Every structure is written in C-alpha cells, then in structure tokens.
Amino acid sequence: MSDFAMFETSHCNPNVDDGRPGRAHRVLRDANLERARGTASVVFNSAGSVTRIANLYDKFPTRIMFPRIAGDAAIEAVLVNAAGGIAGGDRFELDIIAVDDARVAMTSQAAEKIYRALNEPARINTRLKARDSAKLAWLPQETIVFDGARICRQIEIDLHPGAELIALEWIVLGRAARGEEITRGYIRDSWLVRRGGRLIWADSFLVTDSTIRHLSRKALLSDRRAIGTLIYCAPHPDRRLELLREVAQSRQCDCAVTMVSGLIVVRFAARESADLKIAMIRILQHFDRELGPGPFRVPKMWLC
Known part of the structure; x- marks a missing residue:
C-alpha cells in the first residue's frame, strides 16, 4: 500500500x-468515501440529412448537453461532469452510438481534472460505435493529471466498414504555469479499435509510482508534459496520410503520423498543453477544409 x-x-x-x-x-x-458513479448513453440516427437523437440516458454527475449551433447539419454534443473533477474510486461509463447517416461531434465542457487518490484508481470507460455511413467525432478537451492521481481509462471503438471516425485523447501531467510536478501516481490509458468485428489496433500507455520519475529521460517523454493520440478511420484513409504528415509538422509540438491496418494514428508530445492544443487545432482545421461541413472540425466548446 x-x-x-x-x-x-x-x-x-x-x-x-x-x-x-x-x-x-x-x-x-x-x-x-462517497464516490461518483456517472453513466451516459446516447444514440444518434438520421432522417434524410438531419441528425436526430434517438435515445438518451444520463445519470448524475454525468450530463450530455446539446447547444444550438445555427445552420449546422451535424450535432455537437457536450459531455458535462457536474462533480467538478474525478478522484480515486470514481466510475464513469459513456456509450456513444451513431447509425444511418448521422453526423455527430462529442466534446467536453472543460478540461477534466484527475485528483489525488488514496489507494484506488478512477475508472473511465468510453465506448464509441459508428454504423452504416455515420460520421462520429470524439474530441474531448484535455485531461489534467495531478500529483498522486490514479486513473484507468479505456476507449473501445467499434466501426462499420462504411463509417468514418475521429477520436482524440490527450493528457497533461500537471499544470506547468503553476509549477506542478508529478512525482507519484498511476496512469493506464488503453485503446481497442475494431472494424467489422475484427480487432485492428490495440494500444496502452502505462505509468506507475515506480516509473513516473523516469519520464523525463530522453528515451521516454524527455521534458514533454502534454501527450495526445488522435486516430482517424475511413473507407479510404490512405488518401489523407501524406497530407496529414505535412500538416502535423509544428515547431511547438512533436508530432508523427503513421497507418496501422487502415487506421491513421497521430501522436503528439509538447512541453506545454497550449502548444499541444495548437497542433491539434491545425489537424482538425485540415479535416474541416478537406472534408467540408460536418463533425470533423474544432469543437465550438474549445473556443469558449
């Protein structure tokens, strides 16, 4: 212990x-102690070119809000954690399903904060499903991990061969502007991506009490405190691979793009979260220009 x-x-x-x-x-x-147990599930379908909410369930402290965006065919949904943060022993479950020709972007109200735990990790499970010719974007704001925090986060993605998806997660190890240092904690960040029921990509980032002090080594994170992963899956992703590699270059942020089993994976690492955000905005602006109106863009909540 x-x-x-x-x-x-x-x-x-x-x-x-x-x-x-x-x-x-x-x-x-x-x-x-009293722990948070947040749950939310939402299903989107379409009628013609209009995306609709087919089913919605949320349980405190999790809420899903739908701000009105004039003249937009895609829905931008906002995930809210009314608890104001996440601590050891908390549990959050989220299911997002898009079917038919739905166009959906899901983001978060603000940066999520993971506070110090006593002995047990917080657990966050996010499941994304895109069926038929749906377009789904999972674009939350950053997750800030404080000293002594413990978190197990898993993202499971299930895609139909004709669907299109962007998913992003990014972690900030303490707030640089406040001089915060991470000296202990536990972080496990896992991805599982299936297409047509077949596993095409699995990935996991793990930091423990015994390894966290070594992250500053050049072979690991060096002096980078903010890291992120963005994935893109579409019927013909190879058409955008080289373009993404060109856009990903930034002097403020280390970035690399590769393709695995037809899945484009973009990795980010930066000294400060602001630099990481600039790089991600550039990537999403590229998608907005190339793909036209839709959910693959910078969320409005990022600019509030």
Whole structure:
C-alpha cells in the first residue's frame, strides 16, 4: 500500500492500533468515501440529412448537453461532469452510438481534472460505435493529471466498414504555469479499435509510482508534459496520410503520423498543453477544409 493511503484519524478503531497507549489509527481508503458513479448513453440516427437523437440516458454527475449551433447539419454534443473533477474510486461509463447517416461531434465542457487518490484508481470507460455511413467525432478537451492521481481509462471503438471516425485523447501531467510536478501516481490509458468485428489496433500507455520519475529521460517523454493520440478511420484513409504528415509538422509540438491496418494514428508530445492544443487545432482545421461541413472540425466548446 502506498504511504499516502495512510492517514491519522481521531476515531478509535480497536482492530487497528499503532501500539501507543491512547492512540489509534485506521487506513482511509477511497472505497470508504462517497464516490461518483456517472453513466451516459446516447444514440444518434438520421432522417434524410438531419441528425436526430434517438435515445438518451444520463445519470448524475454525468450530463450530455446539446447547444444550438445555427445552420449546422451535424450535432455537437457536450459531455458535462457536474462533480467538478474525478478522484480515486470514481466510475464513469459513456456509450456513444451513431447509425444511418448521422453526423455527430462529442466534446467536453472543460478540461477534466484527475485528483489525488488514496489507494484506488478512477475508472473511465468510453465506448464509441459508428454504423452504416455515420460520421462520429470524439474530441474531448484535455485531461489534467495531478500529483498522486490514479486513473484507468479505456476507449473501445467499434466501426462499420462504411463509417468514418475521429477520436482524440490527450493528457497533461500537471499544470506547468503553476509549477506542478508529478512525482507519484498511476496512469493506464488503453485503446481497442475494431472494424467489422475484427480487432485492428490495440494500444496502452502505462505509468506507475515506480516509473513516473523516469519520464523525463530522453528515451521516454524527455521534458514533454502534454501527450495526445488522435486516430482517424475511413473507407479510404490512405488518401489523407501524406497530407496529414505535412500538416502535423509544428515547431511547438512533436508530432508523427503513421497507418496501422487502415487506421491513421497521430501522436503528439509538447512541453506545454497550449502548444499541444495548437497542433491539434491545425489537424482538425485540415479535416474541416478537406472534408467540408460536418463533425470533423474544432469543437465550438474549445473556443469558449
């Protein structure tokens, strides 16, 4: 057990004694505290060129909002965490399904913050499904990880061969402007992508208490504090591979583009989150220009 999971309390617990007369302590765990259990599920379909909400369910503290964007055929949905952040032991489940000819962009209201845990990681599971000729964009704002935070996040993507999808996740290790340093914690960020029921890509980023102090090595993250992964899947992704490689070049951000099993994967790494955001905006602006009106663009919430 980590040393920061042990706290001195004024409550007497006869089953746990530190050996000193008149003093007792107990182990405070995340499971002993009130934890958030957020759930949301939304299904989008279409009627002609109009995208509609076919089904919606959300449970506090998770909410899905639909701001009005005039003259837009695509829906931009906004995920809200009313708890104001995520801590150890929290659980969040999200399902986004787009069918028919739906055009959907899902983003988040603000940067998500992962706070210090006692002994248990927060768990976030996101499942994205795009069927038929749907276009789905998962473009949340950054996830800020604080010192001592523990998180297991998994993204599962299930695609029909005719569907098109962009999905993004990015992590910021502490806020550079406030001089925050990450000295301990646990981060597991996993991806599973299936197309036509077949697994085409699996990826995982893992940091633990024992390895986090080595991230500054040149072979690992060097002095990069913000990292991100963007994937793009479409019936003919090879047409955009070279163009994306040209657009991805930025002096403020390290960026590389490759293709795996017909899936374009873009990796980002930057010293500060602002530099990373500039690079991502450039990539999304490229999609907006090349693909025309639709969900593959810079979300309006990013500009608020």
